[in-house]
Amino acid sequence: MAALQNMDTTFGAIFIALVVSAVFYGVTVTQTYLYYRKYPNDALITKTTVLALWLLDTSHLILCTVAIYWYLVTNFGQDGPLDNCTWSMNIQADFNGLIAIIVQFYFARRVYILSENWIITSVIMILACVHFSLGIVFTVEAFSIRHFDRYPKLTWVTSTGLGCAAAADILIAMSMCHYLAKRRTGFKRTNSIIMTLMIFSINTGLLTSIIATACAITFAIMPTNFVWQSFFWVLGKCYVNSLLATLNSREYICEKARRQRGTFVELSNLEFHHDHAPRSVSLHSTGLRYGDLMMLSKRPPMPLSIAVETVTTQVTEDASHLSARVDSRDMLHNTRPSSGHAGPSSSPPVPSSPPVTQRQSSATSQSA
Numbered sequence: 001m002a003a004l005q006n007m008d009t010t011f012g013a014i015f016i017a018l019v020v021s022a023v024f025y026g027v028t029v030t031q032t033y034l035y036y037r038k039y040p041n042d043a044l045i046t047k048t049t050v051l052a053l054w055l056l057d058t059s060h061l062i063l064c065t066v067a068i069y070w071y072l073v074t075n076f077g078q079d080g081p082l083d084n085c086t087w088s089m090n091i092q093a094d095f096n097g098l099i100a101i102i103v104q105f106y107f108a109r110r111v112y113i114l115s116e117n118w119i120i121t122s123v124i125m126i127l128a129c130v131h132f133s134l135g136i137v138f139t140v141e142a143f144s145i146r147h148f149d150r151y152p153k154l155t156w157v158t159s160t161g162l163g164c165a166a167a168a169d170i171l172i173a174m175s176m177c178h179y180l181a182k183r184r185t186g187f188k189r190t191n192s193i194i195m196t197l198m199i200f201s202i203n204t205g206l207l208t209s210i211i212a213t214a215c216a217i218t219f220a221i222m223p224t225n226f227v228w229q230s231f232f233w234v235l236g237k238c239y240v241n242s243l244l245a246t247l248n249s250r251e252y253i254c255e256k257a258r259r260q261r262g263t264f265v266e267l268s269n270l271e272f273h274h275d276h277a278p279r280s281v282s283l284h285s286t287g288l289r290y291g292d293l294m295m296l297s298k299r300p301p302m303p304l305s306i307a308v309e310t311v312t313t314q315v316t317e318d319a320s321h322l323s324a325r326v327d328s329r330d331m332l333h334n335t336r337p338s339s340g341h342a343g344p345s346s347s348p349p350v351p352s353s354p355p356v357t358q359r360q361s362s363a364t365s366q367s368a
Contacts, residue, residue, distance in 0.1 A: 006225070009222070009225040009226065009227055010082075010148075010225050010226045011068070011071055011072060011082070011226065013225065013226045013227050013229065013230040014064075014067075014068065014226045014229050014230055014233065015068060015072070016230060017064075017229065017230035017231075017233040017234055018064050018065065018068050018233065020230075020233075020234055021060075021061055021064060021233050021234055021237055022061065024234065024237030024238070024241060025057060025058070025061050025237060027237075027241055028054065028057050028237060028240050028241055028244065029054075031241060031244035031245065031248055032050060032054045032244060034248055035050055035244060035247055035248055036050075038248065038251055039247065039250075042247075046247070049102060049106065049243075050243075050244065050247070052102065053099060053102060053103070053240045053243065053244075054240070056095050056098055056099050056102075056236075056240075057099060057236065057237065057240045059095050060092055060095040060096060060099070060233075060236055063088045063089075063091060063092040063095065064088075064092055064233055066088040067086055067088040067089040067092065070086050070088065071086070083147050083148050083149060084146060084147060084148075085142050085143070085145070085146055085147065085148060087143075089142075090139050090142040090143055091139065092233075093135055093138055093139050093142075093232070094135055094136060094139050095236070096135070096232065096233075096235060096236035097131065097132045097135030097136070098132070099236045099239050099240055100128065100131060100132065100165055100235070100236065100239050101128045101129065101131065101132040103239040103240070103242065103243045104124060104125075104127075104128035104131075104165075104168050104169070104172070104239075105125060105128060106243055107124070107172045107176075107204075107205075107243075108121050108124040108125050108128070108172065109121075110176070111124065111172060111175045111176060111179075114175075114176065114179045114180070115175060115179045117175075120171065120175050123171065124168050124171055124172055124175075127164040127165070127167050127168035127171070128164075128165070128168050130160070130161065130164040131161045131162070131164040131165040131168070133161075134157050134158075134160055134161030134164070135161055137157050138154055138157050138158055138161065141153070141154055141157065142154070148224065149224060151223045151224060152223045152224065154223070155219065155220055155223055158216065158219045158223075158228070159216045159219060159220045162212045162213075162215050162216035162219070162232075163212075163213075163216050165208075165209075165212040165235075166208075166209045166212035166213045166216065169205045169206075169208045169209035169212065170205065170209045172201075172205050173201050173202050173204070173205025173206060173209070174205075176197075176198070176201035176205070177198045177201055177202060180194050180197050180198050180201070181194070181198065193253060196253055197253070200245070200246060200249055204242035204243075204245060204246060205242075207238050207242065208235065208238050208239055208242060211231050211234060211235045211238055212235060214231050215228050215231035215232050215235060216228075218231060
C-alpha cells in the first residue's frame with residue numbers, strides 16, 4: 001500500500017495516459033472513416049481487419065475509462081481499493097496484445113510479399129506470438145496476485161513480452177527499408193516513390209518500437225507505479241494508427257507519382273456529340289481524379305455509322321489527241337529521204353471512246 005502513496009506516478013500517470021489515448025482514438029476514428037470512404041473496393045480481409053482493430057481499440061478505451069472511474073470516482077477517498085487489481089485494469093492488457101499481434105502479422109505479410117524471405121517473416125511472427133502469449137500470462141497472474149505491490153513478480157513477463165514487441169517492430173522497419181532500397185532504379189521518379197515508402201516504414205515502426213522499449217524499461221525500473229502503464233495504454237493506439245496510416249497513404253503516394261513533372265495520364269473521351277469532335281482528357285487540365293476518369297472510360301460507347309464509298313475511274317484518251325500525235329510522226333517521217341516510198345502515209349482514224357467511269361459504293365455500319 002505504501003507504494004501507491006504517490007498519486008502523481010500512479011493514477012496521475014494513467015489519467016494523463018487516458019487523455020492522450022482519447023486523442024489518439026479520435027485520430028483512429030477519423031482514419032477508419034477515411035479508409036472506408038476512399039477504398040471501398042479493398043479486399044474483404046483488409047476491411048475486416050480494419051473493423052476488428054477499431055472494435056478492439058474502442059473496447060480498450062472503454063476498459064481504461066472504467067478502471068479510472070472505479071479507482072478515482074467510485075472509491076474516492078478510500079485507500080484500500082487503490083491497491084487492488086480490478087478486472088478492467090487486468091483485461092485491457094489483452095486487448096492491446098490482440099491489436100499488436102494483428103498489426104504485426106499484417107506487416108509481416110508485407111515483408112514476405114516484398115522479400116519472399118520466410119526466415120525473416122517467421123522471426124517477426126514468432127516475436128509477435130511471444131508478446132501476445134506473455135500478455136495473457138500477465139493477465140492471469142494479475143488476477144492471481146490481486147495487488148499492485150506484487151507487480152515486481154511479473155517483471156520478467158512484462159519486460160520480455162514488450163521487448164519482443166519492440167524487436168518485431170524494429171525488424172519490420174529494417175526489413176522494409178532494406179528490400180525497398182534494393183528495388184531502386186536509375187529513374188528519379190521511381191526512386192522518389194521508394195524513398196517515400198521507406199520513410200513511411202521507418203516512421204510507423206520507429207514510433208511503436210520506441211514506446212514499447214520505454215514501457216519495458218520503466219516497468220523493469222519502477223514496477224510498483226503506473227508510468228509503464230501510461231506508455232502501454234498509448235502503445236495500442238499507435239499500432240492501430242500505424243496500420244491505418246499505411247493503408248490511407250496509398251492514394252497520396254499514387255497522386256505524388258502522377259504529379260511528377262512531365263507525367264500525366266491521358267484517356268480518350270468516349271462521349272461523342274453531334275457537333276463536337278472527340279477530345280483528350282488529362283488530369284492536369286481537368287482537375288479530375290484518376291478514379292473519376294476511369295469511371296468515364298467505363299461508360300458504354302455510342303454506336304457510330306461509318307459509310308465507305310469507293311470510286312474507281314478509268315479514262316480512255318481522246319481520239320483526237322492520238323490522231324494529232326500520229327500526224328506529227330508522219331510529217332516528221334516524210335521530211336526524211338527514203339526509197340521505195342511514194343508518198344505520205346496516212347493512218348486510219350482512231351475511233352474515239354468516251355471516258356469510262358465505274359463507281360462502287362458500299363456502306364458499312366460499325367459500332368465504336
